[in-house]
Amino acid sequence: MTSTKLVTWRGSMALWRASTGSVVNIMTLICSCLAQLPLWGGPSSSTRNIRMPGGSVAVLAGVTSPEARQVSAIASFHNPQGYAWGYIRMRQLIYFDGSFDETFIEVSLRHPGTNNRNLTRRHNWSVYVNPVGVDAGVKFFQSRCVAAGYRWNPYLIHLAFPNDRDYYERECGPEVPLRCDVGDLSGRLGTIDVGDKRYVFVDRNLPLSGPHGIMNRAMIIHRENAGVERFACANIRPDDDIIKWVIVRKTPKFTATTFMEDLREVLGAPEWYLAADLQTVSFSADQQCVTFVIHFMGPQAGQLELDFSRLLAGGILPSPTISIRGVYSDPKRPTKVPYRTCGGLEEDDILGDKSDASWWNVLTGNLDDVGYTGDGSGSSSSSFMSRPSFLHLLLLLLTVTLH
Incomplete structure (x- = not known):
């Protein structure tokens, strides 16, 4: 049986037939792949890569509608005094009517140091309400990232039982992401490892802009093994x-x-x-x-x-x-x-000759009079404008001005 692959280039979708290299109709795509290739939700295939026979890679991407704009954000962990190294990138389509698509999140984190191969697992991660400052590099857990405040919860989830963590953990989960705080990423998506592989997540409850957006807030990585202490943090900024x-x-x-x-x-x-x-x-x-x-x-x-x-x-x-x-x-x-x-013009050509050129030589282009040449050889070059031609042009301009 001939194998088929779904590929897109610049938003054009087609099925690539591995045996013949031919392209089949888009309707074949809908009929044969829709059940196994969701474009939305947790297992979404949008913005993923597909490796073709022979090693070539195609990117599966959606088509940006003229009714929407893409918003990109990044939490960059590059503080030399910090405790994580890498980034968390986020992208989302925001429609002009105020609605928004799911947010695609790429996580690439390791421990600081060029040759650091340490691996820690099961880190919770969250978005907190305020940006952080110098507290991101504080040594002690009790004082690290304290400026971030508390977890971002603009929809006021579970305020009826604010201190009942068991109740919240029963209600919040990957199956019911809207019952989680907006800032509770590990509650909706699971924990992450630092120093291991990269991750790609799809979050349906993480607005990047608007009144409930996470832009200019703080991304917090908690301690390993589902600890609550704040291990590392970085501010969420626009990503151009x-x-x-x-x-x-x-x-x-x-x-x-x-x-x-x-x-x-x-x-x-x-x-x-x-x-x-x-x-x-x-x-x-x-x-x-x-x-x-x-x-x-x-x-x-x-x-x-x-x-x-x-x-x-x-x-x-x-x-x-x-x-x-x-x-x-x-x-x-x-x-x-x-x-x-x-x-x-090369720097040596421009700055190589230190002698001063008179205003007349600059205007008429006779820089060879002062030893300037484009090739640095000292030979004479053709001038931009001869002296008689320049005088004739100057006289013509004065005549027009006087009349």
Whole structure:
């Protein structure tokens, strides 16, 4: 029997027939896969990956309606004094009538340290009402993340029995998610492990915006083995994504991975804020330039892109773009990078000659009079405008102005 796979590219759905590579009608998709491939709910297949024979991967994604907008948020655990390292990303469609779709949550957390392989299991996780500050790095559990306050409960669930935890745990669960506090993620979705695999969840009761939204609140990871103590925390912020093509002049032993590591060190950005699409890497015909796509993400994506461009133009960044309150940057941190953009006027051409050019030479383009040439060889180059032509143009402009 011929096997079939469901794939989407840019919102177009089709069935891929493994034996022939042909595409069949969308109605076949509805008839053969609807019962086993839900698009909504806990086992939803939306925004998941499908691996095809031969190793290629297709992303199963929904189509954004013109009546809705996508809201993205991230809780970034990148505090060097914190107790977890990674992120929790959330995405949701918000319709203009106020309704919203389910929230898709990606969890990728480990313990701090490049070579830290520790694994702790069964962490509860919650959304609390207030953002956190320097208390995220406090050593003692009793004082850690205390600024977050209490769990977010805008719908006032179970206020009739606020202290009866047994009653709440009987009422709240994955089968009845609307009987849980909005901030009780582990009650609806289960616990998570820190230092193990990544998770993808679908939550039908987690608004990202609006009066009951979780934006600008705190994400709390509780202690292992279903403990109640606050183990780690991070603020939930808007998650932008700016995509930019860059053209970089190759240096000796250049690799895109090393390039990104050097830029992240100067910008102070974790890898989930600044990432390169390695599948887009290509080299120029003369092997002097390399081109690829870079994603600037997180709440400061715009500033990251500006500082990135400044560094490639030869600028200096005295302080990192991504900073944390109460945490001082490393005094040995580099403030510039050895990379430059490829193409256009080079820095050596612009700044190589230190002699002053007169205003006349600048206006007429006769920079060869002061020793300036585009190739740095000292040879004469054609001027932008000859002196007689410039005088003729100036006289014409004065005549028009006087009349």
